Amino acid sequence: MSQTVDRALSILPLLAQGPADLGQVAERLGVHKSTALRLLRTLHEHGLVYRQQDQRYRLGARLFALAQEAVENLDVREIAHPHLVELNESCGHTVHLAVYEEQEVLYIDKVESRYPVRMYSRIGKPVAITVAAVAKLLLADLSEPERRAVAEKLDYPMYTSRSTPNAGAFLKELTVVREQGWATDLGGHEESINCIGAPIRGADGRVVAAMSVSAPNVVVTAEELLTLLPLVRRTADSISREYSGTTRPEKA
Amino acid sequence: MSQTVDRALSILPLLAQGPADLGQVAERLGVHKSTALRLLRTLHEHGLVYRQQDQRYRLGARLFALAQEAVENLDVREIAHPHLVELNESCGHTVHLAVYEEQEVLYIDKVESRYPVRMYSRIGKPVAITVAAVAKLLLADLSEPERRAVAEKLDYPMYTSRSTPNAGAFLKELTVVREQGWATDLGGHEESINCIGAPIRGADGRVVAAMSVSAPNVVVTAEELLTLLPLVRRTADSISREYSGTTRPEKA
DNA sequence: GTCGTTGTTGCATCATATGCAACACCCATT
DNA sequence: AATGGGTGTTGCATATGATGCAACAACGAC
Structure with a gap:
């Protein structure tokens, strides 16, 4: 329903398969690099993705914390x-x-x-x-x-x-x-x-x-x-x- | 960086504290109900939130699956x-x-x-x-x-x-x-x-x-x-x- | 040194998210 | 039954804000 959010969320399962760099993410989403960058940044701010030393993105720690809280409640x-x-x-x-x-x-x-x-x-x-x-x-x-x-x-x-x-x-x-x-x-x-x-x-x-x-x-x-x-x-x-x-x- | 995504993601920690209905989500995000609805729908499509019988929203199962995959990789x-x-x-x-x-x-x-x-x-x-x-x-x-x-x-x-x-x-x-x-x-x-x-x-x-x-x-x-x-x-x-x-x- | 690759920024354009208002629906109340 | 408050949903006009581009920066490789 919301294209921007939809794209951003599509990144998560993609990263679940393993780390990826900016170019790969952009390509698999079918958007421009700059767009992918901004989406990843937003995800990053919320702790859902993490950027490792080699610049590639991974799923982040907050994801665990969220799942944890959810199950506990x-x-x-x-x-x-x-x-x-x-x-x-x-x-x-x-x-x-x-x-x-x-x-x-x-x-x-x-x-x-x-x-x-x-x-x-x-x-x-x-x-x-x-x-x-x-x-x-x-x-x-x-x-x-x-x-x-x-x-x-x-x-x-x-x-x-x-x-x-x-x-x-x-x-x-x-x-x-x-x-x-x-x-x-x-x-x-x-x-x-x-x-x-x-x-x-x-x-x-x-x-x-x-x-x-x-x-x-x-x-x-x-x-x-x-x-x-x-x-x-x-x-x-x-x-x-x-x-x-x-x-x-x-x-x- | 991306307002729409930012808002959508802000819903997750909010729901981590417990289920909430549309009105509550809209209010705590500071947006119109219809906006909140569309964001929630998008999150729902991706399985990150789940709608229970009483219509209230909860964090969804995909969240666990993602956290799981992430840790396994x-x-x-x-x-x-x-x-x-x-x-x-x-x-x-x-x-x-x-x-x-x-x-x-x-x-x-x-x-x-x-x-x-x-x-x-x-x-x-x-x-x-x-x-x-x-x-x-x-x-x-x-x-x-x-x-x-x-x-x-x-x-x-x-x-x-x-x-x-x-x-x-x-x-x-x-x-x-x-x-x-x-x-x-x-x-x-x-x-x-x-x-x-x-x-x-x-x-x-x-x-x-x-x-x-x-x-x-x-x-x-x-x-x-x-x-x-x-x-x-x-x-x-x-x-x-x-x-x-x-x-x-x-x-x- | 230069080339290739990858990440980043500013900007003009218009796609798209937004709030509004009206509607649909369900319960509770009278 | 009928009314009224509450909540979720839809269509639409507007302008906000996301987009792709192109140029730049940073880095390694050759």
Whole structure:
């Protein structure tokens, strides 16, 4: 809508791929060097880009600070955190909290496993949307046409032999999840890692976030992990209740 | 330099403090509602802001993705990571990697302690600049006038009784660190936590990053932690060597 | 020394961002 | 139901402010 801002913002993903100098930026934006310079300067003033010694531009520190502040101010996260810690203390495994936003699912909190084996995941990192338990929970709550639309648009990478293979299978899985009110990921992302998850609902019953417990085969089998299901669901429900309490139900 | 972009970007820190509706944004920017709307729309198209159900705007998911990509593309981080993991495996404590950028020091990597006690810190989070071992290392490498300028501008919060109290003490500490080539933080940030750190240098000898090992009193005393110093320095030197190798020394 | 490359500045032009005013919409109130 | 305040949205005329140009500066390479 605003050409100038649009151009300026287009610089960010461009720099996310690696540093670039003025000429490269100008060329890839399709504008004159002087224009690119002014845009970069403005971004620089706001700390979103940084100029390294060799004059090339990089994404800047403020970006991290912003992302950090944003995640810390999410009210679901605030409320859920102590519950997640408590759950981690009683079972010892890695606990994740995630939300859905514009076609993406992302982790907004994480409590690390107390076992030496740790998973690779990071707050802010987009989740493997077609296989993760939390992703299934969040997508399962969308309306039927929305689910279908999203499912069609996704890629279905076969991380393992048990990954969700295609849109059809995914939609079927979502229906199951929707009905049973919980979800699993049994080796669908990494062969040796299983997860079970449960939804967190707002006052209106809509799913606002999802949580999961993950553990590698070497620590507990999938069956043993499933015995934690009641505990996980209770935790999720506690969070839901507290969250519904603090949010004024804008109309049921 | 570019008014439009400047205004648009000013919206981000504003939203970082919490969600806001159109009117609030317009007011705090000092522009007409319709102007604010168009700016927000542009930010929205780029995924930097998100519109929640109640119509209010929040910071968006793309912000996380960008911060994530940015940190993953830092070449120092790439090179250092395996060394940090190795160090963690041999000593068991939390290992941090940090860089300095525009008056700020921030963590760009972290390997969690294998002990049950964990520290609060997070990648992307600005470091307590006046006390952290990594901060001292990074600032100690600046030129004398720069050090002085930065030191004057900082606040010196007394996290504990052993925090750096003022600019004078800080500058003195930086001189020490500069000469000895390593740094400590003995309970200066949190009473019970000690750190030791060493600098990572580029081909030209300038400090490009700093790493540290942190451990709480309850696990090892400060003296015991200091016995790790040679190991930490060796690790930092290995990283420096590897980093210098891959970066073409742009002129020694 | 000169050439090539890259970043920077001042300026004239007009594209484009702006504020206005009118409209659409949703709730709350009576 | 009807009215009124609040909020978000659109079209449009105006002039602000972003743009590309061309000339300059800084730096290295040859």
